[in-house]
Amino acid sequence: MQDVFKGATLSLGLLVSTTAAVPAYAQAATDYISQCPVRAPLFAVDELEPIPGLTEGAIGVRADQADIDSATSIASFTGNVEVHFDQQYLITEQATVNQASGNINASGATQFTDGYVQVASENFRLNSGENRAFVSGASYQLRDVGAHGTAKLLSLSNEQVSLADSTFTTCPSDTPTWQLSASEISISEDDAWGEAWHAKFELFGVPVFYVPYINFPINDERKTGFLFPTLRTSQKNGFEFEVPYYINIAPNQDATITPRYMAERGLQMQAEYRVLTEGGFGQANIAFLDKDDSLENDDSRYLWRVEHLQNWSSNWRSYMNIIDISDDDYLNDFGSDFAGRADAQIYRRARIDYFSEHAKVTLRGEDFEVLGSYRSPYRTMPQLTARFNWQGPMAMNFGLFSEVSHFQNQENSHDYATRVHLEPQLQVGFEKPAYDWLTELRYSYTHYNQEITDNGLAENPTRSLPQFRVRGRLNLERDFTWDNNTYQQLLQPQIQYLYVPYRDQSDIGIYDSTLMQDDYQGLFRARRFSGLDRIADANQVTIGASTSILNTNAQEIMRFSAGQIYYFDDSKVSLFDEATQIADDRSDLAFETRFRFGERLFFNGAMQYDMEQNNTRKSQTAIEYRIDEANLLQISHRQVTNILDDDIEQLGLQAVYQVDHSWQLASNWYYDLEQKRTNDALLALQYSDCCWAVRVSAYRRINRNLEYQNNDPFRREPEFDNGISIQFIIKGLGSDNGNLFDLIEQSLFGYRHPFYLSN
Numbered sequence: 072m073q074d075v076f077k078g079a080t081l082s083l084g085l086l087v088s089t090t091a092a093v094p095a096y097a098q099a100a101t102d103y104i105s106q107c108p109v110r111a112p113l114f115a116v117d118e119l120e121p122i123p124g125l126t127e128g129a130i131g132v133r134a135d136q137a138d139i140d141s142a143t144s145i146a147s148f149t150g151n152v153e154v155h156f157d158q159q160y161l162i163t164e165q166a167t168v169n170q171a172s173g174n175i176n177a178s179g180a181t182q183f184t185d186g187y188v189q190v191a192s193e194n195f196r197l198n199s200g201e202n203r204a205f206v207s208g209a210s211y212q213l214r215d216v217g218a219h220g221t222a223k224l225l226s227l228s229n230e231q232v233s234l235a236d237s238t239f240t241t242c243p244s245d246t247p248t249w250q251l252s253a254s255e256i257s258i259s260e261d262d263a264w265g266e267a268w269h270a271k272f273e274l275f276g277v278p279v280f281y282v283p284y285i286n287f288p289i290n291d292e293r294k295t296g297f298l299f300p301t302l303r304t305s306q307k308n309g310f311e312f313e314v315p316y317y318i319n320i321a322p323n324q325d326a327t328i329t330p331r332y333m334a335e336r337g338l339q340m341q342a343e344y345r346v347l348t349e350g351g352f353g354q355a356n357i358a359f360l361d362k363d364d365s366l367e368n369d370d371s372r373y374l375w376r377v378e379h380l381q382n383w384s385s386n387w388r389s390y391m392n393i394i395d396i397s398d399d400d401y402l403n404d405f406g407s408d409f410a411g412r413a414d415a416q417i418y419r420r421a422r423i424d425y426f427s428e429h430a431k432v433t434l435r436g437e438d439f440e441v442l443g444s445y446r447s448p449y450r451t452m453p454q455l456t457a458r459f460n461w462q463g464p465m466a467m468n469f470g471l472f473s474e475v476s477h478f479q480n481q482e483n484s485h486d487y488a489t490r491v492h493l494e495p496q497l498q499v500g501f502e503k504p505a506y507d508w509l510t511e512l513r514y515s516y517t518h519y520n521q522e523i524t525d526n527g528l529a530e531n532p533t534r535s536l537p538q539f540r541v542r543g544r545l546n547l548e549r550d551f552t553w554d555n556n557t558y559q560q561l562l563q564p565q566i567q568y569l570y571v572p573y574r575d576q577s578d579i580g581i582y583d584s585t586l587m588q589d590d591y592q593g594l595f596r597a598r599r600f601s602g603l604d605r606i607a608d609a610n611q612v613t614i615g616a617s618t619s620i621l622n623t624n625a626q627e628i629m630r631f632s633a634g635q636i637y638y639f640d641d642s643k644v645s646l647f648d649e650a651t652q653i654a655d656d657r658s659d660l661a662f663e664t665r666f667r668f669g670e671r672l673f674f675n676g677a678m679q680y681d682m683e684q685n686n687t688r689k690s691q692t693a694i695e696y697r698i699d700e701a702n703l704l705q706i707s708h709r710q711v712t713n714i715l716d717d718d719i720e721q722l723g724l725q726a727v728y729q730v731d732h733s734w735q736l737a738s739n740w741y742y743d744l745e746q747k748r749t750n751d752a753l754l755a756l757q758y759s760d761c762c763w764a765v766r767v768s769a770y771r772r773i774n775r776n777l778e779y780q781n782n783d784p785f786r787r788e789p790e791f792d793n794g795i796s797i798q799f800i801i802k803g804l805g806s807d808n809g810n811l812f813d814l815i816e817q818s819l820f821g822y823r824h825p826f827y828l829s830n
């Protein structure tokens with residue numbers, strides 16, 4: 072072959088770069104997509120050798136034979152014809168080039184590519200006047216991502232592909248699971264989206280629905296449009312249908328509006344707005360149902376939420392998270408991404424923080440709304456706290472904690488109080504590799520201004536309390552060999568003495584104090600109650616020890632901790648009743664243990680054992696086998712005795728299993744051993760391949776009905792809600808997260824890692 076016809080100028084400027092994706096609002100299934108086969112190019116162009124010396128904008132032709140008519144300036148080429156212009160290549164058996172007009176015509180089997188799109192066709196024609204190429208009887212493929220189809224007529228212009236009587240799909244196979252068939256399809260690199268007119272969506276070769284117009288993503292840029300709908304059915308809500316509409320407002324802002332139709336309740340409107348700022352983010356959500364058809368009243372039902380975080384500078388930060396619901400049963404009936412169905416309260420807070428080397432100052436507001444017929448806690452509106460620390464000589468550290476708080480009864484505007492608290496402290500500590508020692512002396516002064524003075528409360532009570540604490544720990548270690556493997560054992564025994572004298576605090580209201588957990592770590596706290604309204608008297612010694620075994624990679628494969636408090640005097644300070652006082656010689660014996668068997672099997676357990684009654688007060692264990700994020704099995708057991716004169720004992724099972732590259736199964740099941748019933752159960756099955764995915768889930772959970780029950784619904788004859796949900800996703804027009812973890816995390820009793828189980 073010979074290189075001929077150098078010098079004529081031609082500019083096509085074809086730039087078509089696409090990738091099948093979804094709006095940024097949906098998360099791409101990257102883990103699964105990476106397993107999908109890559110569609111082979113229509114033809115190989117990497118092996119083509121560029122024509123030497125070809126300048127930008129010039130046309131170069133390589134062919135077996137060439138015939139140039141100098142009179143008409145038309146050159147004809149036959150046999151293995153390669154036409155090169157910039158990064159664009161035309162491969163054919165016969166082509167003519169008009170030197171005067173710059174037009175190119177090719178007939179027969181023709182292949183064309185510009186590096187982004189590949190076209191195989193019956194002929195090729197370039198109109199240089201319109202800067203547009205025309206191809207008929209074409210098969211095309213977007214090279215980078217494999218989206219492909221056919222077109223009766225294909226038109227290529229600057230950064231634009233127009234297809235007439237065409238198809239489009241991102242399935243890699245030649246017989247795709249789904250495809251769009253339209254009278255016209257337009258693909259633009261600049262807009263990063265495609266458009267189709269008079270389009271039929273075909274599934275397994277069968278037309279499913281028709282739309283006069285649809286747009287779809289070409290790469291990962293966002294664009295306004297509908298996301299895929301979700302279908303559900305349940306006993307409470309009946310048939311459900313929701314279809315989100317995504318709005319791309321700006322590069323840092325978007326919104327989603329989701330109508331949700333429930334046959335038994337009516338039409339609920341949901342909306343979400345998100346914004347990213349320099350150093351922060353914000354989000355607002357609202358859900359509104361004007362009238363619930365399943366209830367006799369005409370009250371509207373709603374949820375709204377606002378969250379915002381902003382780092383103003385290296386010293387200033389603000390955060391707010393406020394949520395409100397219309398009634399106590401809203402979460403149980405409708406669910407939410409921001410609160411669990413089993414939540415007993417809604418927590419709202421807003422704060423502004425200032426940080427420096429020696430100080431931290433916080434201004435905050437805090438509000439708990441208890442769901443159900445229970446006593447509502449006080450609002451903290453507002454609270455100003457300040458902590459100051461100075462390093463003194465030797466090993467001394469000086470600190471000052473101060474607080475001013477205003478509390479307001481949520482149900483009685485005339486019930487409020489203001490608290491002023493000052494607490495200087497002196498610490499002397501030594502920290503060495505083999506041991507550490509801390510001696511701490513505090514003195515707290517608290518003054519109250521209480522509006523309500525009945526029920527034995529004083530109007531302006533004050534309280535002064537010293538506190539003395541000393542704690543010491545040893546850090547011992549040894550290396551040992553077992554089964555031809557080398558390990559390191561760490562042993563940390565510790566002892567703490569705590570003394571707080573008794574003060575009668577019965578004339579002070581309880582605004583933010585509650586009993587804290589008494590697990591192993593809790594045994595070494597300096598206080599038994601949270602907040603400042605009750606500071607328990609103490610004359611006690613805590614003894615405990617923790618031992619760990621580490622492998623040569625410094626991974627902790629075993630930990631065991633045990634501890635107990637020994638009381639020299641009874642503790643007389645209580646919260647609401649005498650049950651929170653201490654009249655025993657010693658506390659429950661607290662155990663914690665963790666085991667790691669290799670890289671996949673984990674065990675965690677915690678127990679509090681009453682040595683006086685010889686019974687278990689609290690226990691929780693979990694064993695989990697985890698292969699990866701898509702495969703796990705967890706079995707858990709939880710037991711609590713004497714809660715409101717009743718016992719709780721539950722058995723849980725949660726599993727997510729990837730059967731193969733297409734099928735995934737998820738399940739969770741919580742059984743109440745005391746009541747002999749299932750409180751929560753879920754079974755979900757998902758099929759997913761490179762073209763589409765379908766998820767079917769069924770659930771059965773206890774119906775809490777907090778609005779209409781005066782007592783704990785778990786202790787009454789329960790009602791249950793059963794439901795089925797179906798989600799259908801088209802890959803390339805929408806996607807999901809590729810696994811079923813979100814389902815078990817959103818169930819009534821969500822998934823918890825075994826190392827972070829709550830007592």
